[in-house]
Amino acid sequence: MTPKPRTPDPALLAKDITNGNRAALARAITLVESKKADHRRLAHGLIQDLLPLTGKALRVGITGVPGVGKSTTIDTLGSNLTQAGHKVAVLAVDPSSTRTGGSILGDKTRMANLAVDLNAFIRPSPSAGTLGGVAAKTRETMLLCEAAGFDVILVETVGIGQSETTVADMVDFFLVLMLPGAGDELQGIKKGVLEIADMIAVNKAEGDGATRARSAASDYRAALHILAPKSPSWTPPVITISGLANEGLDHLWQQVEVFRDRMLASGEWSEKRSRQQVAWMWDLLQQRMLEALKSNPRTADRLKSLEGDVRDGRTAVSLAVDELSALMGLTE
Numbered sequence: 001m002t003p004k005p006r007t008p009d010p011a012l013l014a015k016d017i018t019n020g021n022r023a024a025l026a027r028a029i030t031l032v033e034s035k036k037a038d039h040r041r042l043a044h045g046l047i048q049d050l051l052p053l054t055g056k057a058l059r060v061g062i063t064g065v066p067g068v069g070k071s072t073t074i075d076t077l078g079s080n081l082t083q084a085g086h087k088v089a090v091l092a093v094d095p096s097s098t099r100t101g102g103s104i105l106g107d108k109t110r111m112a113n114l115a116v117d118l119n120a121f122i123r124p125s126p127s128a129g130t131l132g133g134v135a136a137k138t139r140e141t142m143l144l145c146e147a148a149g150f151d152v153i154l155v156e157t158v159g160i161g162q163s164e165t166t167v168a169d170m171v172d173f174f175l176v177l178m179l180p181g182a183g184d185e186l187q188g189i190k191k192g193v194l195e196i197a198d199m200i201a202v203n204k205a206e207g208d209g210a211t212r213a214r215s216a217a218s219d220y221r222a223a224l225h226i227l228a229p230k231s232p233s234w235t236p237p238v239i240t241i242s243g244l245a246n247e248g249l250d251h252l253w254q255q256v257e258v259f260r261d262r263m264l265a266s267g268e269w270s271e272k273r274s275r276q277q278v279a280w281m282w283d284l285l286q287q288r289m290l291e292a293l294k295s296n297p298r299t300a301d302r303l304k305s306l307e308g309d310v311r312d313g314r315t316a317v318s319l320a321v322d323e324l325s326a327l328m329g330l331t332e
Contacts, residue, residue, distance in 0.1 A: 008039075010046040017148045018053060022121060025148045029123055032140045047140055050147035055273070057089075057146045058260060061167040063157040063193070064177030069203045070156050071110035073177060073243030078111070080249055081152055082119040089121045089145035090114060091138055092156045093167075121150060139170055139280055168196045170276060172269070173256050177203045178220070180212035180240075194223060197236050198259060201252060205240035213240040233266045234259055292328070299327045 008031055016024030032043045064070050071092070078088045090111065114120040123141060142153050157167045168174040176197040194200070200220045205213030220238045229235050237255055241248035263269035293299050303324060309315035 008042060010042050010049065014046055014049050014147075017050065017144065020149055022148075025121065025144060026123070028144050029137075029141050032144065033137045043140065047143055050143065053147040054143040055146065057142075057151050057153045058173070058256070059142060059153045059155065059171040060256060061155045061157065061164075061171035061174045062177065063164045063167065063175070064203070065179065066158075068177045068179050069243045070177060073201075073203060073241070073249070074154055074156055075111040075113050076243050076246050077249050077253065078120055078152075078154060079113045079117065080246070081253065082114075082117050086152045087119050087121075087150045088114070088117075088152045088154060089142075089148075089150040090123070090154045090156065091141055091145075092122065092124045093138060093158060121145065121148075138167075142170070164193055165196060169279060172263075172272070173259055174198045175252075175256075176200050178216065180204060180209050180216045194220070194227060194236075196230075198230075198234065199236050199252070199255060200224075200238040201248075202238070202240045203243055206242035206245040206247060209242075210240070231263070231266075231268055233262045233268060289328075293324065296328070299324060302327060 008027060013024050013028050013031075017028055028043075028046060031039050031046065034040065034043070062070055062074060074090055074092075078090060081088050092111075111122055114122055123145075138155060142155070145153055153171075155167055155171055157164060164174075164176070174197055176193050176199070178200060180202050200217070202213040202216045202220070217238045217240050224236060224238065239248055239252060239255070241252055243249070260269070263272070294303065306315060306320040306323065310317055310320050
């Protein structure tokens with residue numbers, strides 16, 4: 001008979017995490033990602049205990065369309081950072097399998113250097129169908145990594161849907177990678193990514209792609225001139241890089257550090273972090289209310305019935321919402 005798994009000890013986990021135990025960090029993240037109620041309670045206590053040790057890392061979101069070279073760029077950039085003395089955690093948020101909800105891209109195989117780097121930690125997280133393809137527990141995972149001593153957190157998005165906006169709302173700096181040519185300049189502007197970017201980096205600017213990358217960068221600079229900057233202290237730069245050839249990445253990181261210094265000096269850094277915390281609270285509250293709606297015996301059966309009525313046009317959407325709200329005690 002297979003022995004029943006032991007319930008994790010939050011106090012022991014917290015101690016091991018702060019001592020740099022990578023296996024303990026992985027177990028804690030698994031605990032955070034669990035949907036079991038008892039695991040959720042343990043995870044909340046663990047994060048609360050570790051909270052004083054969080055908030056010191058530089059959080060960078062990285063996005064781009066599939067094929068832009070996100071993983072290669074992160075692998076090279078992360079290796080540069082660890083060689084410079086940083087501890088780097090990569091939270092690679094995968095598209096989920098529609099049947100199993102598991103990670104399907106295998107990020108560790110796509111980041112060969114960081115995967116064997118003792119000063120790096122890679123955590124593929126399935127998106128499990130959450131808004132924008134972003135793992136629901138990415139924020140908690142960031143806190144655990146910070147408590148473990150990682151001073152740079154890189155969050156890779158799937159680069160589709162609304163994942164860019166969601167990740168931009170949980171990081172300090174948002175980097176958008178673009179391909180040279182192939183109409184991607186227009187596509188990027190249409191998606192509105194430029195409006196939330198803190199930097200545009202045109203990747204694959206090595207060899208024959210260098211000229212096309214410079215041309216694309218010029219187009220992006222022209223586009224940015226017609227957009228109002230998010231901050232009076234920062235105008236998003238447009239640079240060319242090659243993640244494959246490790247070209248331009250040192251300059252890229254220098255710009256990230258300049259951004260941090262300016263935001264700290266203006267007070268915008270702490271203001272943004274505070275806004276993100278409150279937004280996180282509301283996101284989590286909405287998620288919990290939706291879970292309660294679906295699991296509550298008083299509403300679960302009626303919810304299925306109303307879904308069918310709305311789908312078939314027998315009941316107005318607003319009327320269905322009113323009824324469910326009343327069942328949950330949300331209306332008088």
